[in-house]
Amino acid sequence: MGESLTATQTRLILPALCWSRYRADFYAVTADLSVTGLRFRSSVVPSLGEILSCSIRHAGSMEAQVIEGGKEQFITRVIRAEAPLPVIVRRLLDLAAEQNGAEVPQRVHPRFVPDSPDILVTMSCGTRIPARLLNVSASGAALRIDIRLEPGTQITLGRTPATVARCFDDGIGAAFLQPLPAEDLGPHVLL
Structure with missing residues (x-):
């Protein structure tokens, strides 16, 4: 050990x-x-x-x-x-932080700022809400949105299905249901 x-x-x-x-x-x-x-x-x-x-x-x-x-x-x-x-x-990183008594890095995939940050968030009921992407990675995105969404809420960012993973002031962190393919990543990304 x-x-x-x-x-x-x-x-x-x-x-x-x-x-x-x-x-x-x-x-x-x-x-x-x-x-x-x-x-x-x-x-x-x-x-x-x-x-x-x-x-x-x-x-x-x-x-x-x-x-x-x-x-x-x-x-x-x-x-x-x-x-x-x-x-x-x-969940694993949170458990590691509890065990190790210190904050552990939370970044799994590199983040980038998209060239076209404006996006529509579609709720499961079909309601569309405008939002602004702060950053995107293969596994998720952070965005500013004017309504409060609870963690676990199923949403669609553009055409990409996701789940609300965390909330912060004026926004959310969303986890994609499937990671984005490597060839789709970069500032040119379209969700």
């Missing part, structure tokens, strides 16, 4: 139950979270490419693919989760 973490890793210790179609249930413990993926420690080390279902205490259930393995540890990349991926990442 005395190993040091890199600047891109955040220590996170949570018990997990993992299984797959070809493997019996086994216990693992998360070790850290990084842009590479979620590292687990376990006496069972799944094969590279294996798809696991994992139930992580306080974080929820997810499907993940093993992308790296080693002695009593493996790294996974989340494929699907019970909530949108940005919401799961936020």
